[in-house]
Amino acid sequence: METVLKVENLSKIFPKVVANDNVSFDLKKGEIVAILGENGAGKSTLMNCLYGIYHPTKGDIYIKGEKVKLTKIEDAEALGIGMVHQHFMLVEDLTVAENIILGRKTGITPYLDLKKVEKAVKELSDRYNFGLNPKSKIKDLSVGTRQRVEILKMLYRNADILILDEATAVLTPQETVELFKTLKHFVDEGKSILMITHKLEEVMELADRVVVLIDGKMAGSVNRVDTNPRQLANMMVGRDVLMDFDIKPVVHDNLILQVKNLTVKNNHGLEKIKNLSFEIKQGEILGVAGVDGNGQAELAEALTGLMKIDKGEIVIGEKVFTHLKPKMIYEQGMSHIPQDRHERGLVLDMTVNENLALEGISHVPFSYNGIIDFKYIKSHGKAMIKDYNIKCYDGSCPTKELSGGNQQKVIVAREIDRKPNIIIAVQPTRGLDIGATEFVRNKLLEEKERGAAVLLISTELEEILMVSNRIAVIHEGEFMGVIDNKNVDILELGLMMTGMRGDKDEK
Amino acid sequence: MLNAIILFILSGLVMGTPLLIMSMGGVITERSGTLNLGLEGTMLTGAFFSYYFAITTGSVWLGLLGGIAGGLVIALFHGIAMIYWNTNQVVTAVAINMAALGITNTLMGKFSMTTSAGNNISPGFEPLFKINLGEAIIGVNWFFILALIMIPLTWFVIQKTTIGLAIRAVGEYPTAAATMGIRVRRVRMLCFLYSGAIAALAGAALTIGDVRVFVNNMTAGKGFIAFACIVFGRYTAMGTAFGALVFGISEAFRNYIQIFAWSIPGGYMTSIMIPYIITLLLLIFSKQGNAPKAWAIPYEGDDN
Ligand SMILES: Nc1ncnc2c1ncn2[C@@H]1O[C@H](COP(=O)(O)OP(=O)(O)OP(=O)(O)O)[C@@H](O)[C@H]1O
Numbered sequence: 001m002e003t004v005l006k007v008e009n010l011s012k013i014f015p016k017v018v019a020n021d022n023v024s025f026d027l028k029k030g031e032i033v034a035i036l037g038e039n040g041a042g043k044s045t046l047m048n049c050l051y052g053i054y055h056p057t058k059g060d061i062y063i064k065g066e067k068v069k070l071t072k073i074e075d076a077e078a079l080g081i082g083m084v085h086q087h088f089m090l091v092e093d094l095t096v097a098e099n100i101i102l103g104r105k106t107g108i109t110p111y112l113d114l115k116k117v118e119k120a121v122k123e124l125s126d127r128y129n130f131g132l133n134p135k136s137k138i139k140d141l142s143v144g145t146r147q148r149v150e151i152l153k154m155l156y157r158n159a160d161i162l163i164l165d166e167a168t169a170v171l172t173p174q175e176t177v178e179l180f181k182t183l184k185h186f187v188d189e190g191k192s193i194l195m196i197t198h199k200l201e202e203v204m205e206l207a208d209r210v211v212v213l214i215d216g217k218m219a220g221s222v223n224r225v226d227t228n229p230r231q232l233a234n235m236m237v238g239r240d241v242l243m244d245f246d247i248k249p250v251v252h253d254n255l256i257l258q259v260k261n262l263t264v265k266n267n268h269g270l271e272k273i274k275n276l277s278f279e280i281k282q283g284e285i286l287g288v289a290g291v292d293g294n295g296q297a298e299l300a301e302a303l304t305g306l307m308k309i310d311k312g313e314i315v316i317g318e319k320v321f322t323h324l325k326p327k328m329i330y331e332q333g334m335s336h337i338p339q340d341r342h343e344r345g346l347v348l349d350m351t352v353n354e355n356l357a358l359e360g361i362s363h364v365p366f367s368y369n370g371i372i373d374f375k376y377i378k379s380h381g382k383a384m385i386k387d388y389n390i391k392c393y394d395g396s397c398p399t400k401e402l403s404g405g406n407q408q409k410v411i412v413a414r415e416i417d418r419k420p421n422i423i424i425a426v427q428p429t430r431g432l433d434i435g436a437t438e439f440v441r442n443k444l445l446e447e448k449e450r451g452a453a454v455l456l457i458s459t460e461l462e463e464i465l466m467v468s469n470r471i472a473v474i475h476e477g478e479f480m481g482v483i484d485n486k487n488v489d490i491l492e493l494g495l496m497m498t499g500m501r502g503d504k505d506e507k
Numbered sequence: 508m509l510n511a512i513i514l515f516i517l518s519g520l521v522m523g524t525p526l527l528i529m530s531m532g533g534v535i536t537e538r539s540g541t542l543n544l545g546l547e548g549t550m551l552t553g554a555f556f557s558y559y560f561a562i563t564t565g566s567v568w569l570g571l572l573g574g575i576a577g578g579l580v581i582a583l584f585h586g587i588a589m590i591y592w593n594t595n596q597v598v599t600a601v602a603i604n605m606a607a608l609g610i611t612n613t614l615m616g617k618f619s620m621t622t623s624a625g626n627n628i629s630p631g632f633e634p635l636f637k638i639n640l641g642e643a644i645i646g647v648n649w650f651f652i653l654a655l656i657m658i659p660l661t662w663f664v665i666q667k668t669t670i671g672l673a674i675r676a677v678g679e680y681p682t683a684a685a686t687m688g689i690r691v692r693r694v695r696m697l698c699f700l701y702s703g704a705i706a707a708l709a710g711a712a713l714t715i716g717d718v719r720v721f722v723n724n725m726t727a728g729k730g731f732i733a734f735a736c737i738v739f740g741r742y743t744a745m746g747t748a749f750g751a752l753v754f755g756i757s758e759a760f761r762n763y764i765q766i767f768a769w770s771i772p773g774g775y776m777t778s779i780m781i782p783y784i785i786t787l788l789l790l791i792f793s794k795q796g797n798a799p800k801a802w803a804i805p806y807e808g809d810d811n
């Protein structure tokens with residue numbers, strides 16, 4: 001088979017970090033190669049070098065046999081390379097068609113012939129059963145649909161070497177299945193794919209070969225048929241990752257968080273949470289499963305004061321609230337690991353230390369009477385970086401220079417470290433490598449055993465099953481049922497996710 | 508009555524011509540995500556140099572070119588500092604405006620010493636035609652026509668061209684635009700230079716297009732009013748034009764008060780302030796927002 005891409009001894013050195021160190025691998029026509037590695041191993045950097053965004057410090061890149069120098073993105077595009085980035089690169093205020101044509105002309109004049117683009121996009125979308133409306137604005141689309149727009153962006157530019165940087169991290173299992181079908185179709189058409197993922201079962205399902213990176217260096221390259229998830233994990237982390245958790249039963253009776261008849265409307269006046277009631281006891285994890293877009297985001301935002309409560313009340317301990325503000329949340333000892341780390345959780349331009357201190361900054365011990373204790377912030381940051389294994393040269397590193405997974409670790413560290421009474425965790429392990437995922441799940445269990453009430457919202461059913469005491473299934477803003485984790489029936493959970501009411505409802 | 512309304516709108520348009528032109532340039536910069544508070548200084552520079560070159564060369568057209576060149580130089584410094592060196596956008600604009608004021612004052616001082624009284628009237632653009640409205644005669648020159656053309660043209664460029672699409676994308680989410688091969692800083696800089704040239708042209712409309720003399724600080728805050736019009740117009744060409752028109756009409760209104768000596772409480776002082784008060788009220792009571800998401804945020808990415 002023809003080799004479409006070859007990397008030889010590539011190194012990329014940032015001023016303070018060696019991100020890639022002498023990496024060599026190749027990709028053949030019609031092949032899928034998975035790139036594995038812990039958070040900060042240098043996967044995204046490597047891909048950015050292949051897409052002309054970063055320039056390698058050393059080493060050679062060959063495309064279809066020719067040695068090339070990729071000085072800018074157009075160079076890579078002209079050679080048929082396309083990339084879906086770790087974070088969405090879509091302008092929310094523009095339509096699907098506008099996002100796809102961005103940076104290109106529609107004719108010889110600068111006139112934007114949107115009709116023509118819309119037609120072409122529609123055809124392409126139909127060809128792969130994407131079901132996209134070229135006229136919809138990105139901000140109105142679900143996460144899975146946005147991912148399809150990203151893929152269409154590559155196809156529109158006739159890419160035949162596709163790079164996917166954690167494309168499944170934000171997808172629901174159903175959406176992932178759809179995506180994989182599409183990817184297999186691409187390979188049948190003769191395209192080649194480089195994919196980064198932290199999910200080993202995805203590697204086993206899709207990849208022909210696996211390249212493992214450790215600290216920027218090649219740790220090895222294996223054929224899928226010669227390996228198994230356990231070996232891959234071991235290659236990557238250097239130990240076995242068991243994901244075997246012990247869910248201790250709830251021993252307390254007092255209710256820490258009660259939600260009574262909660263109704264939340266979105267900007268368009270649509271009810272996204274409908275008359276929802278539930279409670280969480282001290283030392284309990286309630287998992288909320290469901291297909292993305294069924295009110296999970298709104299539930300988390302209403303509970304953390306980011307969205308207005310339309311009706312109903314929230315009882316925290318003894319205190320009754322009918323409206324909440326983000327500041328009150330902190331004062332009530334509530335922690336929030338948000339769904340979108342860039343929009344809600346981090347200030348990317350600030351340093352790691354500053355982000356770790358962000359919420360507590362006006363409180364002891366971060367500051368006394370309004371005077372910030374920089375020394376404490378520094379030592380606190382240092383301890384957090386060590387405890388949570390955040391990969392950066394030190395706490396003064398700007399957060400935007402961290403790898404995606406390490407940015408997520410900063411949020412998790414900050415939110416869990418303050419010993420909260422309540423933790424609202426939305427997709428807390430999104431983008432984390434398997435070692436870090438195990439660590440965070442263990443942390444949530446530890447916090448619960450310490451006495452915190454945890455609301456875990458996740459579209460990964462597996463994650464919910466691993467750590468929750470009770471599991472609620474949300475569908476169109478309502479709970480279809482709340483089941484004790486001891487007597488779950490996966491099939492029933494699946495049905496509930498599609499909107500069937502469970503009969504094992506506790507109330 | 509109808510006549511009076513037409514009179515107001517028309518004289519508003521004429522009075523508002525420089526403002527209209529300038530805000531149509533400005534809206535492009537704002538859409539690309541750069542805060543342009545330097546319109547005032549750029550306009551003043553354009554006003555002075557067009558006047559200066561018109562007198563020294565004896566040609567209005569060379570004057571116009573000179574004015575635009577002056578504005579471009581200012582915009583070049585201002586833009587490089589903000590867009591390439593990521594300086595604070597407010598502070599930089601304050602510095603630019605002060606520099607423009609100082610430079611034009613000094614140069615004008617020197618220049619008026621070399622010219623004798625009576626020779627300080629520059630050549631100017633003649634009105635293309637005059638509209639007789641009974642009570643007043645309004646002269647219309649081609650700046651006015653240009654202003655009228657610029658409104659739909661600006662809308663068209665922003666909404667209907669690939670250039671406009673790039674401008675919008677760069678203002679909303681520059682990192683995403685960069686991944687599509689758009690040079691974020693280059694787009695922002697070109698927009699900035701364009702609005703600088705247009706602001707200078709608007710300045711020329713004040714001098715060689717109207718009174719034919721230069722007076723220190725003659726722009727009197729028009730650059731900031733243009734900015735207010737853009738915010739009021741929710742960063743759209745049409746909305747901005749509407750804002751500029753309202754301001755122009757209130758200026759016309761003020762002139763009527765002064766010319767016909769209508770008595771109003773506070774007299775002359777109030778009348779001077781009318782356009783500004785109306786602008787302020789509009790800003791306070793209008794529905795605001797819609798600013799591009801990356802507005803006034805320097806781009807940190809790698810491209811050049
Ligand atoms: N622009 C940058 N400037 C400086 N350092 C950077 C930059 N981008 C990445 N790094 C550093 O390079 C290393 C590799 O980062 P990279 O984003 O490639 O990791 P990754 O393997 O994609 O991790 P993840 O799984 O978390 O996404 C990290 O230590 C990161 O902090």
Ligand SMILES: [Mg+2]
Pocket residue numbers: 043044045086165403404405
């Ligand atoms: Mg990455």
